[in-house]
Amino acid sequence: MAKERFDHKAIEQAAQKKWEELDLYTTDLKDDSKDPYYLLFEFPYPSGDLHIGHWYAFALTDIFARYQRMQGKNVLFPIGFDAFGLPAENAAIKHGIDPKKWTYENMDRMREQIRSMGTSVDWTKEVVTSDPAYYKWTQWLFLKFFEQGLAERRNAAVKWCPNDKTVLANEQVMDGRCERCGHEVEEKNLTQWFLTITKYADRLLRDLDPLPWREEMKEAQRAWIGESEGAKLSFPLHSYTAESAAEGVDMNMAIEVFTTRPDTLYGATYVVLAPEHPLVETLLPAALNADEMRAYRTATSRKTERERQEEKDKTGVLVGGIMAINPATNEPIPVYLADYVLVSYGTGAVMAVPAHDERDFEFAQKFGLPMKQVVVTCADDPNNPPQEGFPDVKRDTVIVHLRDTATGKFALLDWHGSLDGITTAIMGGVEEGQTPVEAALAEISEEAAIEGVRIVKQLPWITAAKYCASHKSQNRCAHTYAFLAEIDGLESQGEIPENEQALHTLVWVDESAVLSRLTPPHQKQMWQLLNEVTALTDDGYLINSGVFDGRSNREALWDIVAAAGGERVKNYRLRDWLVSRQRYWGCPIPVVYDPEGIPHAIPAEHLPWLLPEDVDFTPGKNESPLASSTELKERVTNIFGEGWTPEYDTLDTFVDSSWYYLRYLDPADDHDFTDQSLLKKWLPVDRYSGGSEHTTMHLLYSRFFHKALYDLALVPTPEPFNERFNRGLILGPDGAKMSKSKGNVINPDDFVAKYGADAVRMYLAFIGPYNEPGNYPWNLDGVEAMRKFLDRINALSERLTDAPASDTLTRALGIASAKVGTDTDRFKFNTAISALMVALKEFEAAPEVSREAYRAYLLMLAPFAPHLAEHLYEKTGGEGSVHEGSWPEAVVAQSDTATIIVQVNGKKRGEIMMAPGATEEEALHEAMKIEAVIKVIGEQSPQRTVYVPGRILNIVVAKA
């Protein structure tokens, strides 16, 4: 069979020209004759050159757009450019090019490249965020937020690179270092604009649940929002000066803390304020060590966030002469400043419970602060679990781990009788009038007949185990004190009495074996704690908690809050969105300041508030580039009057991209941000395809924007996007992530020139499922294989006849159209193409290739290889465009025979061909003719058979 290679360049040009002439891809948004389908992909940043990742993003989404059109949908498949942003400005700084020129030239180049992929995007809907026609409405929306109190000005730290002498955008800081020069970044305080996304935290979280997104994405957003429920508690402050040392003087102020563990309130032994906490300033005059506090505060502010996090040791300083009153115990407890408490989370202050919080424990250890246990974890003893209906009886017990320093071994007891198989440390009850230490010594004497031991350590915590004392019909809750004791050699060991020997055997084991030898989980836990004391974070019952003693900590939690006059609150990790950027190439913030410095919205008639062009953006200035524009200052003076000043910051580009999908509906509208009459029909976006890097920021910001607009009745839906798919990543040929610095970036142009756009598209589609993220190495052989596949399809066009399609071919087509259809629908382009390949084999094997069947095949090929499909469609005499065609109907092929798998005891032993409606008897009869089946069954007779008609027959015989 002659395999002539087709001329992909000619075919591509002809097809693209034809589509343009036929104007196939301009969507009539008002067309009500078809169902609307809004297919969105993340619009690109015009970085200049298209890499293979862009192909992966655009060309594969295009497959789906074409498929949906063939399904009779009115598909909106728009494109635009996220054109503001740093690279343009960096190019300007580095090479002295005008950012605008750089950006717009890049866009021109990219438009051409995107066309070359054969994408069916609607260019008439294009939006460019840096066009005044677009950012006029970004500014308008910002002002809507401002009116609603959703845009606020407050003081915040900005990142500053001391080497480049410039302010950095947040996204320019990588791991605490300047993205450009690698220098450690500092923080500076400036007054900046925030969008109060935290007001929507609850709804952003709640509305996530019903979205048909992968759990991963939802979880990532939930983690980002970071809701936690707890209580706000108030700790009144008293001052203790030399004169009032005893009672203290009520200062009439209090520290508000947020805690998720108010159940441990009785264990709060000190309070910590973030060094930046506003209250610190107020406390300074009353504190005995104001200088020390100031010094600590300054030291903290010098440190970057990064340094504070990396620091292993906790630091802090006592607030001298001031105590906080624990609202539960009414006891005064010390107040500290420490930078392990973050001012931006909760109330910027915590109640410290060293016994039950790891961070507080660390701090308390370092500062020698007392710890107070209030929760006792109580595990059921698995060897002797408590029984229902028996009363609980509390009992104090001791556990002693005795070490012989001569051998380094530890004493354990192997129990006999009713406790057979159990191994514990030396243990026993605390008798009336005994202290735990006395009890410990007494048990060593009784059970091991050893005197003269030293107690070297007592565990600061007690834990408990619940077991059943059946002889007393009680459940005992053994409240356990744990000790570490030592003895130097066993010379003094006496005879262990017989009655004790009958109960247990004393064994000496190596330190490393203790943990595995101990059987009760409670004892294991004790051993670990004795070796390394940590905070107890598990739940249990309360002690040292006044009236709440004995109750479960979880169950008593809100009662404790109520008793302490606290308030139930929710807190979020999510911070308000800082949108000010001290950058040039962005959307100007549409605000001016009056002579008093009060911000005012720029009236709508002055929008778009243009980005000035007489700007010096070379680094080295401690302010925003816009401040260097004389034009901007004059503009403000002319419009608003003398003394009025401009806002010099621009908006974060995430603001621009938070609403672009709305603008696509009416990109040129000069009277409104979009055509609102179309929103009801086109929202929410049906399917949004993008990269996983945007799961948290962009998707969350867009959802926030959308909800805010929903509340303003500017959009009709509470959510912007219905389905969302994150695509995978194309790796370089070396299996590493592509990057310019590694030099492994694939330039698709060479491959497109050699194999054609269709082959590159298909290779990318074939590489793996598009509906889940993954990493795929770029493989040249794969592109070539796709080209061969296309060549085979092309070759077939020479063999067409007018004869009707054979049954085999019709069936093959039916199977393919069903599978290719459902797989394409689910973004599983890889298996869709595989089905196309299987069908092609049938065509190649057929003695005659019916033209009609072949044309149906071309329709299925069209979304994947749009150019070749168009060419072959024309060649076979098709009218119009193949892309105007409908998806071929799946002719369900009714087969008169089915292959039934015959199993014996679940193992395949053969197969039989039967009518799908055959009875079990018929199938069994047929199956018993199979040699392998006869052989395996042998003399035995079938016990039962499982028969799934048309599928499987399983004969079950007794195991030999």
Next chain:
RNA sequence: GGGUAUGUGGCGGAACUGGUAUACGCGUACGCCUCAGAAGCGUAUGGAGCAAUCCUUGGAGGUUCAAAUCCUCUCAUACCCACCA
């Protein structure tokens, strides 16, 4: 440290609600064609074994007539969050 997802040939990956594990492609081997090579075509290709047959979906158990799929434990990898009270 916490959360989520994923573990299937030499590689990318298939297997719908439990019902023929390894579709499709790459790679590899052999053969045909050719003066020769390239291309093309054909055959084979999870492992062991001459074979009958046995083993195989990260590992160990379990449920079931039947498990890649469901359950329990465990190991590994990726991503997200992380001094978040």
